[in-house]
Amino acid sequence: MRPSIIEKSPADLHLTPNWPDTAEARVAFSWAAAMDGLSGLPGGGLNLAYEAVDRHAEGPRRGRVALRLLGREGRRREVSFSELSRLTNRFANLLAGLGVRAGTRLFVLCNRGIELYLGVLGGLKCGCVVSPLFPAFGPEPLETRLRLGEGEVLLTSESLYLRKVAPIRDRLPRLRHVLVYREEGGPVELKGTEDLHCLLGESADSFEIAPTTADSPSLLHFTSGTTGTPKGALHVHGAALTHYVTGKYALDLHAEDIFWCTADPGWVTGISYGVLTPLLLGVTSVVDCADFDAERWYSILERERISVWYTAPTAIRLLMRAGVELARGHSFPALRFVASVGEPLNPEAVWWGKEVLGLPIHDNWWQTETGGIMLANTPAMPIKPGSMGKPLPGIEAAIVHRREEGGLDVLGTEDVGELALKQPWPGMFRAYIGQEERYRDCFVGDWYLSGDLARRDADGYYWFVGRSDDVIKSAGHLIGPFEVESSLLEHPAVAEAAVIGKPDPILGETVKAFVSLKGGFEPNTELRDQLLGHARKHLGAVVAPKELDFLPSLPRTRSGKLMRRLLKARELGLPEGDLSTLENP
Ligand code: ATP
Ligand code: MG
DSSP states (O other): OOOSOBOOOHHHHOOOOSSOOOHHHHHHOOHHHHGGGSOOOTTSSOOHHIIIIIHHHTSTTTTSEEEEEEOTTSOEEEEEHHHHHHHHHHHHHHHHHTTOOTTOEEEEEOOSSHHHHIIIIIHHHTTOEEEEOOTTOOHHHHHHHHHHTTOOEEEEEHHHIIIIIGGGGGGOTTOOEEEEEOTTOSOOOOTTOEEHHHHHHTSOSOOOOOOOOTTSEEEEEEOOOSSSSOOEEEEETTHHHHHHHHHHHTSOOOTTOEEEEOSOTTSHHHHIIIIIHHHHTTOEEEEEOSOOOHHHHHHHHHHTTOOEEEEOHHHHHHHHHHOHHHHHTOOOTTOOEEEEOSSOOOHHHHHHIIIIISSOOEEEEOOTTTOSOOEEOOTTSOBOTTOOBEEOTTOOEEEEEEOTTSOEEEOOTTOOEEEEEESOOTTOOOEETTOHHHHHTTEETTEEEEEEEEEEOTTSOEEEEEETTTOEEETTEEEOHHHHHHHHHTSTTEEEEEEEEEEETTTEEEEEEEEEEOTTOOOOHHHHHHHHHHHHHHHOTTTSOSEEEEOSSOOBBTTSOBOHHHHHHHHHTOOOOOOTTBSOO
16 A cells, blocks of 8 residues: 655755745735735836746846747757847737737637747737637637637637638638748748738837736636636736746746646646746746657656656656656656646556656646636645645635525535635636626635535645536435546556446436556456456445446547546437537547
């Protein structure tokens, strides 16, 4: 049996946590004091892009590499803070030239590359509301989001434009400008578009940043659509403070770090932590512009001397699936902190990190709505594998029960209920665009309700139980899918597992599991019985699945989240719902 807690000693940490995570340090924390880490606009106010780029470009870090872009065929490009400042100024000037005003909605449909950074940061400088889109979306999900978000300007590549935007262009009358670039370089001539690099060439190097404040809208992020139709969460420039504090306290970023965030830029993590947070802390980011490949990823970790790595369970599972042998050909002496977000991190994956990378993986929890990390296994605290950790300083969390008649009850230790956060914190979202009632429904009194079920243990660690929609009620028991899936994943044959509740006349619901297998294992009745037996032995008869199907892979959103609702709809023959974010439709 593996221990249920991973204690840390300074020797195996080779890190000096920015925050000691003691009771006193928690009490002493204040957002107002943390604000000292930011500088504010010279003329007053706050702008995310100024904090992320210009204040470094004006100071001693100006020459430091901000971005190290790794292109497809071994191409590399390094961009310093001062160069990034100049380039984003040019883009902001270009936008101003197009008549863009404060609040104009700028959509960014870009693969990873310098243009993505220009779009996000230049747009923020100009006072735009920037909304990133998944490059993998088809025309329809793009149209829905551009319409809902009232997009006026779009930045995209030539090939994405031709394949995905051209077919819907006529249906988007609000879209006034489409800026296009060729990923391989060179001019673009496309009817109805403007050539980004040509316009950049004509734009000035200096720009006076729009006078935004902490309350000015900044980014519009669409949720992953795991539980239904994606919602458009509107954020403000004040989120800079959340990014800054969480980057320091939860990801342990220090000035000399080389940071790599693997999240797709179409998803909130890819912007909050792929673009903004490392820049806010003046840290060098490695940006891998190619697709996932296990061997390539291990090489990047090793060769680029990544010291802090932020990734997701779905990526970790792919590495696990590729086998330990591949990792053994590499060593990671520079790596000192690894964190994960997006889905529950099964204990199996935490231990895999320790065994294969030499470091346990630190799980943390947040949502599109929260703008930044809320709960974390911080560098200073022992890890409990399978737990999301504790609230960060400045964040008050609780497990609550929403009363039917209104109001809520705060529950006690070990009670299962909805994970709630006391508002406000600087990064929190301000609206679901076009859905006021849905927004209001997230709040009860002082609390923001997350829609996730969890419990808190006696040491203050939070444990994910499931999405409120995914929780299974069987014979009077509340069964969290995560617990059952984690147990199945302990079996050597299992690569991925998802469980759903199936209506049952006597028990209310029974648990049904879907499993995909690791290479070298074949689905057959014997293995099915073995897996069901394994689960029964570890979980007991009430909680263990009664049925199990093998699938070649499980349905996931583009941000890597299991779409249990789709498995359930298919199983029960119900409508499949919004599949715009499904990875392999
Ligand atoms: P939608 O709201 O459209 O259904 P979504 O909730 O998946 O989609 P995101 O905001 O991208 O969209 O994801 C946040 C959710 O991801 C959380 O509410 C939680 O369910 C899950 N999640 C994130 N991190 C963790 C974690 N460390 N452990 C467990 N679940 C996590
Ligand atoms: Mg959600």
